[in-house]
Amino acid sequence: MWSIIQSVLAALIGVQKDRKRQQDFASEKPLGFIVAAILVTLIFVLILILVANIAAG
Amino acid sequence: MRSLWQWLLPTCVIAGANQAQANGWNMPVGVTDISRDIYGLHMTIFWVCVAIGLLVFGVMFYSLFRYRHSKGAKAAEFHEHTSVEVLWTAIPVLILVGMAVPATATLKNMYDTSEADLDVMIIGQQWRWRYEYLGEDVAFNSNMSTPWEQIRGEAARGEHYLLEVDEPLVLPINRKIRFLMTSDDVIHSWWVPDLAVKQDTIPGFINENWVQINEPGIYRGQCAELCGVNHGFMPIVVHAVEEDEFEIWLAERKEAAEQEAMGVDREWELDELMARGEPVYRAICASCHQAEGQGAPPAFPALANNAQLIDDLDWHIDRIVNGVSGTAMPAFRSTLNPVEIAAVVTYTRNAWGGDTGDAVQPASIAEKIVQ
């Protein structure tokens, strides 16, 4: 679980260790990654909205 | 050759930036605190970009020169380096945060329209601006005054070609002025670079903005949002004056407005109406229906020798008062006062050989507007 989130976060900033990526692509089920990616994206958007609202005062 | 170009480009840019104010190559610094802030942001981000550009292009052109295949360069075998990649992700983020902080502060300042000394309503219309000083009973239209002969190249072009109007917006300096912006037809955008105000006028909605001008002067701008045929011909001129001068001007305008209002009730002669109607026609109608009323069918019907118009006075007045929905013909109910409408109706019915002899009275128009 944590490993998936780690991979998604790494993907978000475009950085990933080679070995880790081999590991990820060895697992045949992409669903976990997709769900995690959608969640991380949602959180990212929410954080951005939050920051904007705080900045707007 | 490439590297020559590569050095020329930033050199030109830097030269351009330095010479900016003298030559009009760069954004104006402007005459408000906000315009100065924006200019500062603009120049900061510009130099940040130049620095990054020099670095990146420097490495690139060095590589292109140094590692030429024709000079026997052998390709190295390296790829993917996590710490380098983290670095070139993290550093831009930091730069961006550094940019976002002052930008946020400026933006918040721009949005703070509270505690204004004066409210001015700015209304975009195809194709002119209307200014209403709220609570002061002063309102007028501001049309481009550059003659079409200049645009057509039939007359020498003046210094302020396309950037001159019949009645400028007059504002006092050192006072916070709130703008309420809207439109009667399509979206326009009111922009004066020296004031760093650019705001769309949305029909049916009101946008707010504000300005506090530091120096007296004449500041020019243009409509910035495509708004139809004459989008290029609706300039803005702001006349910023000392506060006492503004008070005098405002009092004069109020007085004139009262005079005009009294004119509604009296009987007007045909000649008087014709004289009053001609400038109104030139300012308001001529851009579509043309100088001699010949129109530009099919979009803009001819007014000269228009049988329906001459036969049916009520129909004619209705077109002007209420406009024609679904076409470019707006309702002039609130843009022109009854005297102006009566005069322009009279003018179109008698100019260009119409000679109906109708002298339409302002009072009858005022009645129609109330309906």
Added chain:
Amino acid sequence: MAPKLPPQHPLQHSTTAAADGQADHAHHASPKGIMRWLLTTNHKEIGSLYLIFSLIMFFIGGIFALVVRAELFQPGLQLIEPEFFNQMTTMHGLIMVFAAVMPAFTGLANWMIPLQIGAPDMALPRLNNFSFWLLPVAFTLLLSTLFMPGGGPNFGWTFYAPLSTTYAPPSTTFFILALHIAGVSSILGAINIVATILNMRAPGMRMMDMPLFVWTWLITAFLLIAVMPVLAGVITMMLMDINFGTSFFDAAGGGDPVLFQHLFWFFGHPEVYIMILPAFGIVSAIIPTFARKRLFGYASMVYATAAIALLSFLVWAHHMFVVGLPLAAELFFMYSTMLIAVPTGVKVFNWVTTLFRGSISFEPPMLFALAFVVLFTIGGFSGLMLAIAPADFQYHDTYFVVAHFHYVLVPGAIFAIMAGVYYWLPKWTGHYPHERLAQCHFWCSIVGVNLTFFPMHFAGLAGMPRRIPDYALQFADFNLVSSIGAFFFGISQLIFVLVIVLCVRGGRKAPAQAWEGAEDLEWSVPSPAPLHTFETPPVFHRSHHGD
């Protein structure tokens, strides 16, 4: 890190496979002459159709631009009326976006994706031909609006309501319907590409083995499927407002003209990435080839592309900074827009690092790719400046914006397309393009592009609004230079046509691997690529990206 590997083809038997394929198909007795092109289901023929169509449209759109530039050559109205000027700016934008750049990329996708992933054809070949033939129908209808009473669309390619609804010419209904057809074409084309990439890869080729052009197109196709329907939705609302009296974009009935802009840009911003992501893919193929060195960060390129695609859904209102958004919205869109600089930067850094310590030669595709990197980056810088919302209050709707997006689209998207054409012409025709002429085309183009668009930065900063048919006297010098540059650029594109025609007719013969450093699968089939390739799926032996 990968072990050192000599340049070697991932599969050895492809040539024979292709030859077998030809023999297999001899009995198919395909129609001859024009019918062959009308009825084809072959991805290579359809790809050629797309490319030829887009080239024609590129010239039509270019002529519209030159009409605009001719009128702007000096102050005053000389050649055309403002009414026609507005139609020209509008049509130039619409044709270039929807009929030149997008079909060109789709054409390249059709040609190259099956070759790059080892597929016999696109996943749905008949649908593929349908997608193409919708385009001539759509754009014939669109161009015909220019001859309708009241003229063609005159409200800019962004067609903001209510100028495009209540105040629009009658032909607007036809404009909407034409755009609907073009939209159907794009969606179906994109679905086909996604299905092909996900389902038709050669055995052994994993997602992370795919060439970057395939990756960028996969993401582009996803963007197309996600946003073209939104465009269809918003133009349907326009159609209703015009013809059925609804009030979506009219405050009198409770609607909002700004709603149009939100919906339009929700489509429109991903749309601009649709026009640039495949360009990233092409450049990422060409630079390693001519630097004879692996792309520095394959995976980070993939991630960066995905990140850009993701962000493209969150930034649409940066096109609307001056419409009066609430402050929090303004800040949100400013922050999200600034973030795009990060993955875009990653891409540029990757290309530059790939060049570093390479072994670089300057064949025509490489020239265009290098110009792409430099000039696209300049467009990126002005994009970053535009992202700063307060500063955008000064830049918005000026020639600064025009300069920005032309830097991204002309030496960006269009140079990448030209780079791709020069890169793959040997594969398509079996001949190398004429080197001298191609170089001539390049140098003329690069001079023309900068002459045209660089002065626009200054004109915009000095205060010239876009889409005006006449301008104040202080902008005269900038416009003069721009107009000269535009005509120079336009005329030099005839060299491009000449090179292509010569290359189709003959020239130096190209081997299967036409470029020394080229590694992807398409270079394992003969040049010219036979009509049918990979009918027996090749086994993809190893990845040169991953392990």
Added chain:
Amino acid sequence: MSGGSYYVPTTSWWPILGSLALGVMMVGAGVKLVYDTGALLMLLGVVSIIGVMGLWFRDVVRESMGGLYDSQMDRSFRWGMGWFIFSELMFFAAFFGALFYVRTFAIPWLGGEGEKGVSALLWPDFVAHWPLLSPPDASVLGPDQVFSPWQLPLVNTLILVTSSITLTVAHEALKLDERITCRNWLAGTVLLGCCFIIIQGVEYYEAYNHYGITLEAGIFGATFFILTGFHGVHVIIGTIILACILVRICKGHFSTDHHFGFEASCWYWHFVDVVWVGLFIFVYVL
């Protein structure tokens, strides 16, 4: 991945004829809308499109029955259909987006609330309220009243939900090779689809004749008709598709493990169903 048996059709008339037919329909529609003539041209286009689609699908069915399609081809169809439905979803998202925007931002602003509430200066008599019965400009007549969600709309919701269930039963039956059961439940689904369309027709009649809900009735009428209208069109198309599948079932097409035509129409129908649920909640209830 398959062993080189992927079927690539040679040439086909249907793509180019289909695009021409679509062009004819669009030109006809444009002429009808702008010049109020040309209905025949539009009809010709529609008929041609239906004809081309029929012939195109006939080819596909023949190729499928002829065993030309392998499992890889089956996956291509699945990806194709899946992404097509996603595109349809985004089409409806545009309309839902418009509805949310208008309700959350535009109308409160026009009524004087929120950050752009100053806009209310232009509409002094306007009160923000959803459903919007009195639009800002008095010359735009709003609806007299709106539908109660707990009458016909609820009936329609139940019909569509039920139809999803009956369709699933039919699908299960097909998988068990129970042809008659499959046919009967599928026929029931088609019937429910028809009921939905009829009830929606009744509701539209009521809307125009007794409720004052028209296309011109301000933003409420506009969003109501664009959402329910496009949904209704999708139900009609879905019903026609299911009817065609019913014919094919009766002809004995489809095997227990190879029947993507059937599955695709199921996906489509469920999608239409899901959209309705969203519609019921956001257009009728809330």
